[in-house]
Amino acid sequence: MDFITKRCILGAFLIIAINAQEGAHPSSQEDSSHNQQPSAEEIKKHLEHVVDSYVDRDKDGYVTVEELKDWIKFIHERGLQESVDQQWMYYEPQVEELLTWEGYNPEQKEVLTWDKYKNLTFPEYLFEETKKPEDLANLKDMLRRSERRWKLADVNGDGVLTKEEFRELLHPEESARVGEVLVLEAIEDMDSDKNNEVSLEEYMEHLKKVSGGEKEDSSWAPAQQNHFTNYLDKNKDGALNKDEVKDWILPSQDRHEGEAWHLVSMVDSDRDTKITKHDITANPQFFVGLIPSDYHMQHHSNQRTKDEF
Numbered sequence: 001m002d003f004i005t006k007r008c009i010l011g012a013f014l015i016i017a018i019n020a021q022e023g024a025h026p027s028s029q030e031d032s033s034h035n036q037q038p039s040a041e042e043i044k045k046h047l048e049h050v051v052d053s054y055v056d057r058d059k060d061g062y063v064t065v066e067e068l069k070d071w072i073k074f075i076h077e078r079g080l081q082e083s084v085d086q087q088w089m090y091y092e093p094q095v096e097e098l099l100t101w102e103g104y105n106p107e108q109k110e111v112l113t114w115d116k117y118k119n120l121t122f123p124e125y126l127f128e129e130t131k132k133p134e135d136l137a138n139l140k141d142m143l144r145r146s147e148r149r150w151k152l153a154d155v156n157g158d159g160v161l162t163k164e165e166f167r168e169l170l171h172p173e174e175s176a177r178v179g180e181v182l183v184l185e186a187i188e189d190m191d192s193d194k195n196n197e198v199s200l201e202e203y204m205e206h207l208k209k210v211s212g213g214e215k216e217d218s219s220w221a222p223a224q225q226n227h228f229t230n231y232l233d234k235n236k237d238g239a240l241n242k243d244e245v246k247d248w249i250l251p252s253q254d255r256h257e258g259e260a261w262h263l264v265s266m267v268d269s270d271r272d273t274k275i276t277k278h279d280i281t282a283n284p285q286f287f288v289g290l291i292p293s294d295y296h297m298q299h300h301s302n303q304r305t306k307d308e309f
């Protein structure tokens, strides 16, 4: 399983981990409290509050998969937007007059140019200081990929990115359009003989590179081969084409829903597919991620959740 797949599966958990790190950024007024681990008692209280105020929307005392899914989605979206906001500020976009398609009535908008993005992300000195040929080749490849992502993210093709377009650059996995580039990148990473398909051998090579000690286990290789042959290689021609790689790394099912099902199934002892607040607070190890990192929830309302998603 590669990074992208793992990221999709981990979904909300990963975002929460990122949020926890970003919680320490200097603009937050609650830095000192972020740096301390909350006590078990505090976590329980926060979970109770989150469930009562936000997750159990119909206030019937149960949390359904649907309610949990909406909340996970909300937290995910919020974490994503926070990280986009921070990076956007880092690149110091400039205000430009954008022409609307009618050609008149110009609009003032913050945009980022490719040159500025490139100079801050891949400054010249990086190339000058990189001496090892293979490192330099890697760096150039990263730049090439970055430029390709940039062009895809630039929806209207005017050469500059608005904040909305910049978001697609940073998070191609969130965008049907730019997400395609992840498929291309994954194939490039694995396709040693450059025939635009990933053979079983190329797949196994890749897995060996990205996996840890588990590959020493004698059942590891047969299990991976089996997964390739019976699951990933849909048309059974022995190689993964673009569509098959896409199904693999960009699963089409709703991953927030998958996450919600997973969480419910962990504690739903009577199998009625809904859980209680007690089920949640008694298992904080599974549910701590439902607590937003900064916990400023005053702006959140049910209406907003509906509007945003």
Ligand SMILES: [Ca+2]
Pocket: 055, 056, 057, 058, 059, 060, 061, 062, 063, 064, 067
């Ligand atoms: Ca409910």
Ligand SMILES: [Ca+2]
Pocket: 154, 155, 156, 157, 158, 159, 160, 161, 162, 165
């Ligand atoms: Ca643009």
Ligand SMILES: [Ca+2]
Pocket: 190, 191, 192, 193, 194, 195, 196, 197, 198, 199, 202
């Ligand atoms: Ca190949």
Ligand SMILES: [Ca+2]
Pocket: 233, 234, 235, 236, 237, 238, 239, 240, 241, 244
């Ligand atoms: Ca195939």
